[in-house]
Amino acid sequence: MSEDFVRLEHVFYKYEEEDNFAVEDVTFSVRKGEWLALVGHNGSGKSTLAKLLNGLLFPESGLIKIGHFALSETTIWEIRKQVGMVFQNPDNQFVGATVQDDVAFGLENHGVPHEEMVKRVEDALREVGMTDYALHEPARLSGGQKQRVAIAGVLALQPDVIILDEATSMLDPRGRAEVMATIRNLREREEITVISITHDLDEVLYADRVIVMNEGKRFKEGTPQEIFEAPEEMKRIGLGVPFIVELEEKLSERGIQIDEPILSEGALLELLWRLNSNN
Template identity: 75%
Template sequence: MSNDFVKLDHVSYKYEDAPDFAVKDVSFTVEKGEWLAIVGHNGSGKSTIAKLLNGLLFPTDGMVKIGHFKLGEKTIWDIRKQVGMVFQNPDNQFVGATVQDDVAFGLENHGVPHELMVERVDRALDEVGMQKYALHEPSRLSGGQKQRVAIAGVLALQPDVIILDEATSMLDPRGRAEVMETIRVMREREAITVISITHDLDEVVLADRVIVMNQGTRHLEGTPKEIFEQAQEMRRIGLGVPFITSLQEKLELAGIPLTDRSLMEGALMEQLWTLHLNK
């Protein structure tokens, strides 16, 4: 039996008055509990896919399915109950006077009873390590903290899928690291399906699988390791590779025989140390 929870089947989308399709005949599935990263340069179609997955757009052709529901006018709210989105700018997501008020906002809109609401807010803030900031004003938080609160607001709704739509692009390196660590821990605890739409290739390393979009089509697909082994092709379509991949390329050009192109710094250091000891 298939474990696919998200499915795009020959999906295309064309914006009104646009000369060409933003997404062209794209098909893929995502298993429950999987972390899929979708990468591509501006205009590649990746953000359009994010909107299609959350029902902010409806496909021009093809089918989008989340869980048991095919996306359509009659199922849009069923799908949105299952899918939570964290957007690019955390400041645009806050509506509450305090952190706990903001996390509770979505629950209030869903008519969740007060006692259950308090329990979910506390748990969500604890999940993202922001419990001690519950009574703080969101505007006084750092960028990374704001995004963690935004994630808590999504978690409190208990979705099956979380979509990160360029959620770390406006953060400094420390903020990005905070948010990615939060997502990693949350996924391990809750077995939530994560779909990250990003151009940050260092973020992609954490995913189980990667889809590379180019000119509206699914250009490459594989594990992060398989994708970044195609460094030349990635650069050809206007994308880079993580620093560790570039470093390994330079080491090999310098005549250092690496046995494995790992994406983990620790594994690379272990290889280099072993080579040093065996000299």
């Protein structure tokens, strides 16, 4: 993961009805195959960044580069071939009568030949564990299943980058876990770059690196462990901390020594088992 595949340099963007910049002088890069989480409260600029990265918006100034292409009106379609987006509400993304029809929709728009289209649909549904639901109506699926179908539709287009724009915010805990496991497994098998835009700090723990946005600016950057080493700083800008980190704080307050931050369910379960065994 040494090659920078996504790059933003001094990007500014302001909505017409707003006085302040939604995104102000933001610079960062994402390596090929990396998982980057962009977090922040509502109005922090993270969702605007998602739209800028996919060319739904154009920056007022600054550079956005995906692969070999700098974003412009002449390169927009090349950019969109490389970037797939999974949005907040999966119902808004469905257009087909069946799951397989829906996954095929984007391929039809791109003029993919029929035989290749069939193979890509089958491969994408298998990747997200939805092969058995190919002929089901999307409306009859659970929230987690719907979002996995939306991911399959993106995967069938074979993008280099997947952007998750609050993709789990409308799901229950089980559906959220299903989607995160799907993305994690895909990323382990394929060299797909993942950018997750979220305010769910538990989701941040899946990422390699985190950028915290505040008032349109890059507030802090680091690994999940580095970001949550100072929980009070996160709370000061209106963000909490993941449940696991909060539990660690409570245990420390009770005098229970923890040698290093707990950032996974496995580590948490191991700690609780040890504490129970010692008692």
